[in-house]
Amino acid sequence: MKYYLSILICWVIPSLIFAQQGKVLVQNAYGNTQENASVNIKWYSQSLTYHRGVNIYKRVGGDQNWVKLNSSPIVLQQVVPSNLLQGDEDLDAFLEMAADINQSSNNGFMLLNLFVKSFQSQDFSRLIGIQFDDAQVQWGNSYRYKVMKIVGRAEEELGVVSIEVGDYKPLTAVQDFEAKLDEGIVKLKWKPEDDRFYGVNVYKRSSLDTSWQRLNKTPIVLSESEGNAPDSDTMFQDINIQEGVTYSYQLAGLDFFGGETEMTKQIMVEVKDSTPPPAPFNLSKSVKNQKVTLSWSIPMSSDIHGFNVYRSVKSDGPFEKVNSVQLMNNDSVYNESVSIGFYYYYVVSVDLTGNEAPSNTILAEVQDTTPPAPPEFVIAQSDTGKVLLSWHRNRETDLAGYHIFRKIGSQDQSDFLLVNSLAIEDTTFTQLLPQNAANEFSFRVVAVDTSFNKSLPSASVTVRLPDVTPPIQPFIKNVSQKGDTIMVEWLPNPEPDLAGYRLKRFKGDSRDALNLNNSMLIEGANVFVDTISVSGLYHYQLIAVDRSGNESIPSAYFSNEVSSQLSLGFSEIEASYSKRKKSILLKWKPESSSSINGFVVFTKNGASEVWKPISGLQRHLEFEQENVASKSEYQYQVRMYSLDGDVVVSSPVVVKTGK
Numbered sequence: 001m002k003y004y005l006s007i008l009i010c011w012v013i014p015s016l017i018f019a020q021q022g023k024v025l026v027q028n029a030y031g032n033t034q035e036n037a038s039v040n041i042k043w044y045s046q047s048l049t050y051h052r053g054v055n056i057y058k059r060v061g062g063d064q065n066w067v068k069l070n071s072s073p074i075v076l077q078q079v080v081p082s083n084l085l086q087g088d089e090d091l092d093a094f095l096e097m098a099a100d101i102n103q104s105s106n107n108g109f110m111l112l113n114l115f116v117k118s119f120q121s122q123d124f125s126r127l128i129g130i131q132f133d134d135a136q137v138q139w140g141n142s143y144r145y146k147v148m149k150i151v152g153r154a155e156e157e158l159g160v161v162s163i164e165v166g167d168y169k170p171l172t173a174v175q176d177f178e179a180k181l182d183e184g185i186v187k188l189k190w191k192p193e194d195d196r197f198y199g200v201n202v203y204k205r206s207s208l209d210t211s212w213q214r215l216n217k218t219p220i221v222l223s224e225s226e227g228n229a230p231d232s233d234t235m236f237q238d239i240n241i242q243e244g245v246t247y248s249y250q251l252a253g254l255d256f257f258g259g260e261t262e263m264t265k266q267i268m269v270e271v272k273d274s275t276p277p278p279a280p281f282n283l284s285k286s287v288k289n290q291k292v293t294l295s296w297s298i299p300m301s302s303d304i305h306g307f308n309v310y311r312s313v314k315s316d317g318p319f320e321k322v323n324s325v326q327l328m329n330n331d332s333v334y335n336e337s338v339s340i341g342f343y344y345y346y347v348v349s350v351d352l353t354g355n356e357a358p359s360n361t362i363l364a365e366v367q368d369t370t371p372p373a374p375p376e377f378v379i380a381q382s383d384t385g386k387v388l389l390s391w392h393r394n395r396e397t398d399l400a401g402y403h404i405f406r407k408i409g410s411q412d413q414s415d416f417l418l419v420n421s422l423a424i425e426d427t428t429f430t431q432l433l434p435q436n437a438a439n440e441f442s443f444r445v446v447a448v449d450t451s452f453n454k455s456l457p458s459a460s461v462t463v464r465l466p467d468v469t470p471p472i473q474p475f476i477k478n479v480s481q482k483g484d485t486i487m488v489e490w491l492p493n494p495e496p497d498l499a500g501y502r503l504k505r506f507k508g509d510s511r512d513a514l515n516l517n518n519s520m521l522i523e524g525a526n527v528f529v530d531t532i533s534v535s536g537l538y539h540y541q542l543i544a545v546d547r548s549g550n551e552s553i554p555s556a557y558f559s560n561e562v563s564s565q566l567s568l569g570f571s572e573i574e575a576s577y578s579k580r581k582k583s584i585l586l587k588w589k590p591e592s593s594s595s596i597n598g599f600v601v602f603t604k605n606g607a608s609e610v611w612k613p614i615s616g617l618q619r620h621l622e623f624e625q626e627n628v629a630s631k632s633e634y635q636y637q638v639r640m641y642s643l644d645g646d647v648v649v650s651s652p653v654v655v656k657t658g659k
Contacts, residue, residue, distance in 0.1 A: 024147045024159030025256050029133065030168045037165050038135040040257055042125055043147045043158050048114055049076050049098055049128050052150040054158065056132045059144050066146060069134060073150055077127045084123050091124055098128045116219075119198055120258045137165045171196055171253060171261040179249045179267040186238040186269050190251055192222045197253030197261055202236055207246040219254050244273040244353060273353035277303040280332075280347050283359040292364045293335040296347050304329045304349045308356065312344045315361070319346070326350060340368040340398065340451065368451030372396045375445040380461040385435040387463055390428045391445055398449045401425045405457065407442045416444065416457075423448050436469040438497065467548030471495045474542045476558040483646025486530045486560055488540050497546045498523050504554070505530060506539040513541070519609045520545055531649050535562040573638055573653045583626045584655050588638050590621075601625075602637040611637055630658045 022045035029038040041056060053073030057066040076098060080091045094117050101107050101114065118125045125131035137143060142164045148155035176191035188202065199219030203212045220236055241247060247269045253261035278299035286293045294309065306326040310319040322336060334347070343364045348356035378391040389404065401423030405416040419431060433441070442462045447455040471493050478489045488503060500520035504513040516530055532538065539559045544552040574587040590596060601623045602611035615623050628634065634655045640648040 022147070022149070022158030024145070024161045026145060026161040026163045027255075027257055027259075028163065028166055028168045030259065032166065032168050034139040037137055037139050038133050039137055039143065039145075039163055039165060040122065040131065040133055041145050041147065041161070042131040042256060044118075044130065044256075045149070045158060048111065048118070048130070049101060050130075050149055051075075052152075053129055054150060055148045055155060056134075057146040057148065058134065061142050069132065069136075074129045074132060076129045080127060084127075088121065088123065090117075091121070091127065094124055095127050119254065119256055120219075122258055139165055141165055170259060171255055173262040173264045174200060174251045174253045177251050177264040177267065179269055181241075181269050181271060184239075184241070184271075184274075186241055186247065186249070186271075187234040188236040188238070188249060188251070189233050190235060190264070192235075193253075197255050199254045201252045201254065201260060202238075203250045203252065203263075204238065205248050206242075208242075212250070241271050243271055243275055246270045273351060273355055276355040276357035277301055277305075277349045277351045279357035280307065280349050280359045283345070283347055283362055285345065285362050285364045287364055287366055289369055290339065290366055291335055291337050292343065292345070292366060293333065294345055294347065294362075295333045296359055298330070298332055299349070301349075303351045305352045306350050307331055307334075308348050308350055309334050310346050310348065310358075313341060315344050315363075319344070338366055340366055342366075368398060368449060368453055371453040372399055372447035372449050372455040374456045375402065375447050375458040378443070378445050378458045378461050380443055380463040382463045382465050384466060384468055385433055387431040387433065387441060387443065387465070388428070389431065389443055389445070389461075391458065393427045394447050394455075396447070396449060398451065400448050400450045400452075402427070402429075403446045403448060403454070404429050404431070405444050405446065406431065408439050410440075416442075433465060435465070437465050438467060438469075440464050467497065467546060467550055469546075470550035471498055471544035471546050471552040473553040474501065474544045474555045476540060476542050476555050479538075479540055479558045479560040481560055481562055483642060483648050484531055485647045485649060486532060486538060486540075486562070488528045488530060488542075488558070490526050490542050490555070492524070492526050493544045493552070495544070495546055497548070499545050499547045499549075501525065502543040502545060502551070503528050504541045504543070506541070506557070508537050517609045519607060522610065525610065529647075529649075532562055537561050573636065573650055575636065575653050575655045577628075577655055577657050579630070579658060581626070582628055582630075583624050584628055584634060584636075584657070585622065585624045586636055586638070586653070587622045588650065590640060597641045597643045599623075600639050600641070602639060604635050606633075617641065628657055632657050 022043060024041065024043045026039060026041050029040050032038065043054065053075035055073060056069040058069055059066050077095065078099070080095055084091055094114065097110055098114055101110055114128070118128065118130060122131055126133070134143075134145070142162065144160060144162045146160045147158040149158050174190045174197070175193070177188070178190070179186060179188050181187075190200065199221035202215040202220060204215055205212045215236075215238060222235060238247075238249075248266045249269065250266055251264040255261060278301045280296040280298060282297040284295055298304070306329050308321050308326060309323050311322045312319040323334065327334065343366065344361055345364060346361045347359045350356050372394050373396070375391045375394060378389065381388045391402075402425075403423055404419040406419050407416045420429070431441075431443070440462055441464070442460045444457040444460045446457050472495070474490055474493055476488060476490045478487075480487050490501075500522050502520060503516045505516055506513055516528065521528065530538075530540075537559060538561075539557045541557055542555040571589045571591070576585050577583075578585065586601060588599070598617040598619050599615075599621070600613050600617055601615040603614050603625075604611050614625060625634075634657070636653050636655065638650040640650075642648075
């Protein structure tokens, strides 16, 4: 069975409520007291009025005798008393309608209106002969009433009812009352009980107005249908509701004496505010370093309680709220620090209920402007033809790698050139260089992150490649004999890092070389005098040596034949030291004075291999060196030159000037 709403009682109600031969209703009169009590009896059947009228019978308690209450049949009245018209001016028209009801052929609508009027007005029910009020009752006594319809000379029973006289008590409340909010409409339903009440009144009050107001001007009546009803269990709808307000609803059933049943329980329906406030507009952003600042315009509205900010890394979300505490309704700026990346933002206005209205969405690109720290602990190690660099790894999480810069020699700092075009991730780097590069090389390392920010350069490190290039092959230009000596002469080598020479002598066919100088000949020397005592064939070979110890290819052999022993000679040198004069006196005596051109005195210090002349060519047989230092050691050698160009060298003599 389905129900649908009606403002009027539908034509099917009489047949549904009073489908029997008749129905008799009884109640204690409204306002009953022990001193003034009465009972209302009402009856209905399908004909509503009775041409010949009805009789009312009563009996008390267990008494078996029925007593007739009316002296004459209760019938439809012809005239409405004037006192009743003053209270209800429509009674006259309705009474006339009731008098004509049986003569009308199409009386369905009239019958509907008469039923409605009889339910609502006891005065009208009495006028049309369907209600009787028994004032001859005693408080607390039980009575039975029987209504008999007069048919010809006989009576036909319409019904029997019982009642105990007492206070007026409304019927119990309508059952199964429910109220709920559905899509902005409050929908009510209840359990229809057409044997107790024919309709209901709906009452409402709100949090804005606490007085109860009846919503329906006419009774809300449910009719039943087997087919054409809407597919809904809603019996009443209240569309006059306001968001943000709480409403309370109650029902009262309408009984057939025109009274209301007890009120149902109150049902509260909270109509939440689902309408968002005006959205903020003109949302803009500024980004500095890694700080995003949002600003927006605030609409003129009292419904705005505050603002929330939402952020996502994708344009289509998901978005998350970033402010832990709701912003005030006068806040129009929000800022936050974020990591590097792209961020989408929008701002929502919020009302007291929590409804939000979003602004436009904007994109904020947060770029990395913070460079990495300069690399530390850069170390350079040189090897043949390469430099090995290493350093400590940076701690930045967005590090992309390192660039290596190099400069040569003492160039300005601005002369550092980039070595690797692509940043390397490793913390080591090998720089290949020509093996013969003799320059100093300076290196420094720069860190770069994924946003191409570059660090300050590291501290510079300077390194020189090991010298692996030997001097060029030296060239002996002449070897000549003078007396007991052989003079070896060569062309100076051009290398700037030349340290000196090593001179080797071979005799005859022997491959065993004699190193003529225990200490390397100094860089500027290009002559060496070799003293010999035995005739024969002598070969000389010269090797150039640089400061790194690299030795050149030996020069080509240069040979000299010594035909006979030298004839010139002289006795050993006598040397004396004068502490007072601070001088050393040397004396010598030749074995023969013939063919002597003169003498030259040489000296050297310490372990030096080079003898230096300290006198010119002289004929006399002594030499005094003045201004000698005390506590020193001096070595002397006298060389005698013949008229033929021969040279005779004395044995060295050592003089110590004090302890």
